[in-house]
Amino acid sequence: MSAKPLIxxxxxxxxxxxxxxxxxxxxxxxxxxxxxxxxxxxxxMGHAITVNHPLRLDxxxxxxxxxxxxxxxxxxxxxxxxxxxVLNRKPDLLLSGINHGENTSTxxxxxxxxxxxxxxxxxxxxxxGFSLADFHADADFRATQLVAQELIANALKGDYPExxxxxxxxxxxxxxxxxxxxxxKQAYGFWEDRFDKRLDQFNKPYYWLTGEFTDxxxxxxxxxxxxxQGYASVVPTQFDMTCYKTMNFFKxxxx
Amino acid sequence: MSAKPLIxxxxxxxxxxxxxxxxxxxxxxxxxxxxxxxxxxxxxMGHAITVNHPLRLDxxxxxxxxxxxxxxxxxxxxxxxxxxxVLNRKPDLLLSGINHGENTSTxxxxxxxxxxxxxxxxxxxxxxGFSLADFHADADFRATQLVAQELIANALKGDYPExxxxxxxxxxxxxxxxxxxxxxKQAYGFWEDRFDKRLDQFNKPYYWLTGEFTDxxxxxxxxxxxxxQGYASVVPTQFDMTCYKTMNFFKxxxx
Numbered sequence: 001m002s003a004k005p006l007i008x009x010x011x012x013x014x015x016x017x018x019x020x021x022x023x024x025x026x027x028x029x030x031x032x033x034x035x036x037x038x039x040x041x042x043x044x045m046g047h048a049i050t051v052n053h054p055l056r057l058d059x060x061x062x063x064x065x066x067x068x069x070x071x072x073x074x075x076x077x078x079x080x081x082x083x084x085x086v087l088n089r090k091p092d093l094l095l096s097g098i099n100h101g102e103n104t105s106t107x108x109x110x111x112x113x114x115x116x117x118x119x120x121x122x123x124x125x126x127x128x129g130f131s132l133a134d135f136h137a138d139a140d141f142r143a144t145q146l147v148a149q150e151l152i153a154n155a156l157k158g159d160y161p162e163x164x165x166x167x168x169x170x171x172x173x174x175x176x177x178x179x180x181x182x183x184x185k186q187a188y189g190f191w192e193d194r195f196d197k198r199l200d201q202f203n204k205p206y207y208w209l210t211g212e213f214t215d216x217x218x219x220x221x222x223x224x225x226x227x228x229q230g231y232a233s234v235v236p237t238q239f240d241m242t243c244y245k246t247m248n249f250f251k252x253x254x255x
Numbered sequence: 256m257s258a259k260p261l262i263x264x265x266x267x268x269x270x271x272x273x274x275x276x277x278x279x280x281x282x283x284x285x286x287x288x289x290x291x292x293x294x295x296x297x298x299x300m301g302h303a304i305t306v307n308h309p310l311r312l313d314x315x316x317x318x319x320x321x322x323x324x325x326x327x328x329x330x331x332x333x334x335x336x337x338x339x340x341v342l343n344r345k346p347d348l349l350l351s352g353i354n355h356g357e358n359t360s361t362x363x364x365x366x367x368x369x370x371x372x373x374x375x376x377x378x379x380x381x382x383x384g385f386s387l388a389d390f391h392a393d394a395d396f397r398a399t400q401l402v403a404q405e406l407i408a409n410a411l412k413g414d415y416p417e418x419x420x421x422x423x424x425x426x427x428x429x430x431x432x433x434x435x436x437x438x439x440k441q442a443y444g445f446w447e448d449r450f451d452k453r454l455d456q457f458n459k460p461y462y463w464l465t466g467e468f469t470d471x472x473x474x475x476x477x478x479x480x481x482x483x484q485g486y487a488s489v490v491p492t493q494f495d496m497t498c499y500k501t502m503n504f505f506k507x508x509x510x
Contacts, residue, residue, distance in 0.1 A: 046302030046331075047364045054453070054461040076301075076365075077464070084448045085462060106377060108496055109302045109370075110331075118496075122361060122445055154508045164498045166505070181510040185497040190377055193339045198309070206309040207340060209332070236498040236505050241363055241373075242440040243419045243493035250421070250491050253409045255436040 005031035005092035005156055008125075010078040012042040012099065012112030015060055015070045019098035022141035023130060024063060026148045027095055030156060034091065035060070035068035036082040038075060038112075043101075045074045045112040047119070057081055075116035083123060093155055094120035094165075097130035098144050100137070102169045104223040104233060105189035105215070117165040118239055126155045127165035133227065134172040143178045144170040147232045150181065167235040171227050179230040186235050187222035189215040260286035260347035260411055263380075265333040267297040267354065267367025270315055270325045274353035277396035278385060279318060281403045282350055285411060289346065290318050291337040293367075294325035298356075300367040302374070303329045312336055330371035338378060348410055349375035349420075352385035353399050355392065357424045359478040359488060360444040360470070372420040373494055381410045382420035388482065389427040398433045399425040402487045405436065422490040426482050434485040441490050442477035444470040 007027045011020040015037035027033050039058070050073040060068040071081055075096065083090055096116040103111040108118075113129045120127025128151055132144045147170055155166075167186070170178070193211035200206055215224050223233035262282045266275040270292035282288050294313070305328040315323040326336055330351065338345055351371040358366040363373075368384045375382025383406055387399045402425055410421075422441070425433065448466035455461055470479050478488035 041307055044304040044306040046300075046304070046370065048301040048303040048329075049299040049365050049464060051299040051464060052296055054463050055450075056459075056461055074303075080448045080464065081450065081462065084466075085450045085452070106494060109373065109377075109494060110304050115301065115364075118364065122364075150510060151508065161501045161504055164501050181508065183502060183505045183509055185499070185502075186495050188495075193335045195310075195336065195340045197340070204311075206311055207336065208309050209304060209306060209335065211339075234505060234508070235496075236501045237496045238498035238501075239361060239364060239496065240441050240443070241490075241492045241494065241496070243491040244440070246416045246419050246491045246493075247438060247440075249416055250438045250489060253406065253436065253489070254438055255405060 007031045007033050007093045007095060008082050008091040009033055009035045009095045010037050010075055010116050011097050012045060012075045014038050014041045015062055017100065018138060019100050019141060022145055023095055023098045023148060026145050030152050033066050034082060034087065035063050035066060036078045036086060037070060038078060039070035039072055042074050042112045044110050046110050047076055047115040048074045050074060050077050075112040076119045079116050079119040090123055090125050094125045094127040098141050099131035100139055101131065101135045102133040103131040103167060104169045104227055105187040108167055108186060114167050118237060121163050121165035122239060124163055126160040128155060128168055130168045132170050143173060143175045146175050147181060163238065165237050167237050168232060169223060169227055170232045171230055178232060182226040182231040182233055184223040184226050184233045184235050185221055187215060187217040187224035189213060189217060189224060262286045262288050262348045262350060263337050263346040264288055264290045264350045265292050265330055265371050266352050267300060267330045269293050269296045270317055272355060273393060274355050274396060277400055278350055278353045278403060281400050285407050288321050289337060289342065290321055290323035291333045291341060292325060293330060293333060294327055297329050297367045299365050300329045301365050302331055302370040304331050305329060330367040331374045334371050334374040345378055345380050349380045349382040353396050354386035355394055356390045357388040358386040358422060359424045359482055360442040363422055363441060369422050373492060376418050376420035377494060379418055381415040383410060383423055385423045387425050398428060398430045401430050402436060418493065420492050422492050423487060424478060424482055425487040426485055433487060437481040437486040437488055439478040439481045439488045439490050440476055442470060442472040442479035444468060444472060444479060
């Protein structure tokens with residue numbers, strides 16, 4: 001048995017994206033890598049799991065010299081399949097991404113990349129989701145690779161806290177342009193959605209989800225603020241969604 | 256224009272389920288109801304949104320005398336379509352459910368029912384997700400209807416706090432068996448997953464996600480505890496996932 005750490009790598013853009021390839025390049029310096037990623041893009045899948053259909057799991061030849069699989073499910077399905085079917089143990093580290101496009105602020109809730117990392121936190125595995133603020137298929141991931149190298153080294157030191165994962169976002173640009181790494185809180189921001197309504201060949205309407213993201217956060221310790229200043233943002237992320245500050249208000253509704 | 260409150264009702268089991276029908280029966284006493292729900296079961300979809308496909312939106316005849324639509328998307332898509340395409344305004348109240356099956360503890364992350372309510376909270380609409388601990392298609396929703404009646408009346412009083420929704424779970428049983436309503440925190444519990452591996456007609460494997468849920472929470476103020484005592488649990492729920500207690504630890508990783 002190897003003494004190297006076992007590192008699970010997944011993503012939501014699918015196994016053939018440049019983002020996961022860039023992350024695996026870094027991860028393999030640190031340990032034995034298992035890649036298990038969706039066979040197609042799964043952006044916006046959030047914490048979805050596949051309960052009404054069965055899943056397929058297939059070997060992938062895309063990562064030479066590595067153990068790699070694709071599955072037909074979501075990023076969270078990938079994490080569950082890796083732990084409970086392929087490895088039959090928990091990896092020492094879970095990495096997700098690098099996402100093509102940023103996942104700052106409340107976008108964490110829609111993000112398949114980050115939901116895989118949150119699932120890792122639920123399994124008590126040190127977990128990091130990486131996103132680059134660039135949607136291009138051939139984006140420059142070098143700055144994110146440097147950030148990943150730094151954070152992976154820290155995460156493997158052995159003192160990583162329990163049941164927490166990291167939401168890491170990196171601004172578009174070269175490694176030289178990156179100002180540094182800042183630990184932040186999730187910014188308070190929302191989508192002002194709209195739908196692009198079009199007509200099909202039978203004159204029946206269909207709708208594309210679109211919109212503008214609005215930052216409602218005035219504070220200087222948010223991930224959006226750090227990103228605007230040219231820093232990579234790191235948000236420690238947990239999964240207790242209880243709103244403790246309104247508990248007393250709602251207690252008056254008890255029966 | 257009506258002075259009645261405008262109430263949006265959605266779910267994740269699909270528009271033809273008994274759960275949403277039971278919730279609409281209660282909601283229509285309180286205001287003008289718009290139903291916009293998925294055209295098929297969307298359990299386990301979490302906070303997924305549809306970004307890589309267009310959506311269809313169709314009138315439904317299932318709710319006599321009401322404005323009702325189905326869409327091809329997820330519960331969160333339904334909320335967005337209702338606000339930004341059908342209503343062109345925010346409803347005064349958003350109700351989701353009644354889910355066939357409970358959504359206590361960390362199941363909130365996987366739940367389409369609750370993700371619709373969380374989306375409502377992000378839109379700053381008073382929002383409540385209801386779930387009954389009974390998977391039956393013909394489950395007895397009367398106890399949950401009573402709880403809904405109580406909570407909807409409170410939510411419409413005008414002093415509902417900002418950016419918070421409620422995760423309401425009701426134990427299986429008759430209205431007489433229900434002990435009351437308790438405001439709780441989200442219990443600390445997890446799935447011990449496993450996959451049921453089967454072989455298809457070509458001897459190729461496929462996998463069904465299954466598992467056991469384990470309650471790791473010893474406290475008496477959790478939703479799981481309240482449910483086990485025979486109470487309906489109400490967890491005030493927010494969407495800032497920042498892990499504030501580990502911020503100082505991770506600050507040492509800054510560069």
